Amino acid sequence: MKNPIADLNKIFDSRIRLGVMSILVVNDEIGFNDLKQMLELTDGNLASHLNTLEQAEFIKVHKGFIGRKTSTTYSITALGKQAFKAHLDALEKMIRKL
Amino acid sequence: MKNPIADLNKIFDSRIRLGVMSILVVNDEIGFNDLKQMLELTDGNLASHLNTLEQAEFIKVHKGFIGRKTSTTYSITALGKQAFKAHLDALEKMIRKL
DNA sequence: AAAAGTGCTTTGTTTTTCAAAGTTAACCAA
DNA sequence: TTGGTTAACTTTGAAAAACAAAGCACTTTT
Numbered sequence: 001m002k003n004p005i006a007d008l009n010k011i012f013d014s015r016i017r018l019g020v021m022s023i024l025v026v027n028d029e030i031g032f033n034d035l036k037q038m039l040e041l042t043d044g045n046l047a048s049h050l051n052t053l054e055q056a057e058f059i060k061v062h063k064g065f066i067g068r069k070t071s072t073t074y075s076i077t078a079l080g081k082q083a084f085k086a087h088l089d090a091l092e093k094m095i096r097k098l
Numbered sequence: 099m100k101n102p103i104a105d106l107n108k109i110f111d112s113r114i115r116l117g118v119m120s121i122l123v124v125n126d127e128i129g130f131n132d133l134k135q136m137l138e139l140t141d142g143n144l145a146s147h148l149n150t151l152e153q154a155e156f157i158k159v160h161k162g163f164i165g166r167k168t169s170t171t172y173s174i175t176a177l178g179k180q181a182f183k184a185h186l187d188a189l190e191k192m193i194r195k196l
Numbered sequence: 197a198a199a200a201g202t203g204c205t206t207t208g209t210t211t212t213t214c215a216a217a218g219t220t221a222a223c224c225a226a
Numbered sequence: 227t228t229g230g231t232t233a234a235c236t237t238t239g240a241a242a243a244a245c246a247a248a249g250c251a252c253t254t255t256t
Binding site for chain 3: 129130131134141142144145146149161167168169170
């Protein structure tokens with residue numbers, strides 16, 4: 001029998017990164033503070049997970065302004081979409097051996 | 099908006115414990131070495147994850163014999179089945195906001 | 197008697213997670 | 227202009243988790 005967990009992506013072992021991605025799949029763009037509130041995280045914790053996702057090129061950062069206030073938003077990349085889908089497929093395959 | 103990751107079970111953050119449970123859902127009983135080979139783990143690593151699942155009362159251990167050789171097998175408990183299902187439901191709800 | 201297998205436990209290292217505090221830069225109010 | 231606030235981090239350090247390797251008790255096989 002084949003190892004059922006081998007195709008899971010290590011980056012998505014984290015519930016937080018999983019949550020970020022699941023939000024980004026349905027939101028074209030989302031702000032730092034929105035994510036922080038949705039996932040109930042501290043600044044540092046969120047920032048570091050976002051950094052991990054950015055390093056992997058699964059998300060992209062947009063630094064801009066709302067009026068003249070700084071505003072950072074995040075969006076998913078094509079690679080991110082693909083990796084996330086692959087992970088969900090692997091999860092599903094693992095479970096639906098039923 | 100509600101925190102989408104709040105309902106995920108921390109015990110199932112681990113890919114290995116996720117793998118064990120997904121195997122136990124479809125196999126009434128499975129041996130230590132079978133699990134070890136399927137998941138490609140060292141003895142110690144598998145044993146400690148099994149221990150975590152046992153502490154949570156998500157799995158049950160059966161110590162017995164095959165012929166005269168010792169043989170330890172594991173099975174899922176009702177609580178384990180329920181918790182695993184709840185986790186999968188939470189995962190699905192998180193993703194299918196689509 | 198020696199080697200090998202089963203199922204652990206122990207030990208110790210590495211990795212990951214996280215909160216808290218500090219930081220930089222821009223805004224606004226008095 | 228001084229002081230307070232918000233945004234978005236970075237740094238620090240501690241705690242937790244993951245893991246491999248080795249040891250162990252017991253038994254079977256050679």
